[in-house]
Amino acid sequence: MNRRVLIAIAVLALAGALAFAARPHETTADDRVAQITAELRCPVCQGLSVKDSTSETARQMRDLVAQRVREGKTDAEIEAEFRAAYGDWIFLSPPLASWTGLVWLVPVAVLAAGLALVTGRLRSTGVPQPSAPSTTEVAALRERVAREEAAEG
Amino acid sequence: MLARVARILVVVAILGLVVTLALAFRRDPHDIRTGTVNKPAPAFTLQRLDGSGRVSLADYSGKVVVVNFFASWCLPCIQENPALVRVYERYRSSDVVILGINYQETRENGLAYVQRMGISWTSVADDDGRVALSYGVFGPPETFFIGPDGVIAGRHIGPIDEETLVTAIEKLRGQAATR
Numbered sequence: 595m596n597r598r599v600l601i602a603i604a605v606l607a608l609a610g611a612l613a614f615a616a617r618p619h620e621t622t623a624d625d626r627v628a629q630i631t632a633e634l635r636c637p638v639c640q641g642l643s644v645k646d647s648t649s650e651t652a653r654q655m656r657d658l659v660a661q662r663v664r665e666g667k668t669d670a671e672i673e674a675e676f677r678a679a680y681g682d683w684i685f686l687s688p689p690l691a692s693w694t695g696l697v698w699l700v701p702v703a704v705l706a707a708g709l710a711l712v713t714g715r716l717r718s719t720g721v722p723q724p725s726a727p728s729t730t731e732v733a734a735l736r737e738r739v740a741r742e743e744a745a746e747g
Numbered sequence: 748m749l750a751r752v753a754r755i756l757v758v759v760a761i762l763g764l765v766v767t768l769a770l771a772f773r774r775d776p777h778d779i780r781t782g783t784v785n786k787p788a789p790a791f792t793l794q795r796l797d798g799s800g801r802v803s804l805a806d807y808s809g810k811v812v813v814v815n816f817f818a819s820w821c822l823p824c825i826q827e828n829p830a831l832v833r834v835y836e837r838y839r840s841s842d843v844v845i846l847g848i849n850y851q852e853t854r855e856n857g858l859a860y861v862q863r864m865g866i867s868w869t870s871v872a873d874d875d876g877r878v879a880l881s882y883g884v885f886g887p888p889e890t891f892f893i894g895p896d897g898v899i900a901g902r903h904i905g906p907i908d909e910e911t912l913v914t915a916i917e918k919l920r921g922q923a924a925t926r
Binding site for chain 1: 751752753754756757760782783786789851875876877879880881882883884885886
């Protein structure tokens with residue numbers, strides 16, 4: 595009984611914690627700046643986001659994003675401003691809407707090609723069927739069965 | 748049948764990769780045509796480095812404008828400066844304007860550099876880097892060629908030489924003359 599109560603309390607506590615973590619809460623200006631700069635590529639770094647880079651250029655970009663957020667610009671408007679200056683290159687993830695978005699199709703295409711290759715190979719070779727035993731093998735098996743039955747009495 | 752299709756797909760993918768790489772390696776790495784090229788030059792108004800007033804891009808409307816982003820800490824900027832000086836002297840009494848934009852440094856250092864390097868053309872200070880960001884600058888030196896129509900016709904990343912400068916300027920002057 596006690597164990598059941600304990601399990602129920604634990605499940606309720608877990609559900610409560612999950613609900614609390616997933617509760618809808620208002621995104622602050624700092625959250626928005628962090629989200630936008632995490633998606634922007636630092637122009638003077640190697641594969642770093644503007645959020646993570648300590649370079650002067652990244653700092654200036656963070657300041658610009660923060661100012662635009664304070665001015666009430668939407669995320670899309672802020673991203674469009676950087677796209678106008680640097681092109682889609684400025685985004686760490688290629689946008690789906692542009693031709694660079696085709697890169698997202700590459701894993702799917704490779705997987706499909708691999709599946710097609712394996713399926714084709716299996717079909718062409720076929721599943722190996724066991725061959726029927728020869729007369730000699732059948733005779734030997736019968737002799738063995740008879741021997742074992744005789745031994746068991 | 749499926750295996751054959753897969754094989755063809757692999758061959759097509761490899762061919763596509765080879766063609767893409769071949770085209771990419773043929774491009775001049777100094778001429779990256781992203782963002783602002785072939786678009787109207789972003790407008791700006793900046794303080795002169797010596798503090799003697801403000802300069803707007805609109806002040807040079809109808810002229811060929813060579814915008815050069817530079818900094819004293821940038822060694823390639825020092826390397827390209829003699830070419831810029833010669834080109835400035837060549838076009839100083841014409842419809843061609845060279846405008847230097849000092850980038851990511853204090854005005855004192857920028858002004859000292861300008862005086863030390865014999866730079867006579869107008870130099871302005873992009874204190875917060877906003878103009879550089881609006882032009883899509885990666886880092887100095889970078890040079891943009893703006894036509895009389897106010898459109899960025901070309902951009903050069905890295906140190907520029909006299910021939911590249913003159914070729915780009917003459918192309919824009921030629922276009923202006925035929926308009």
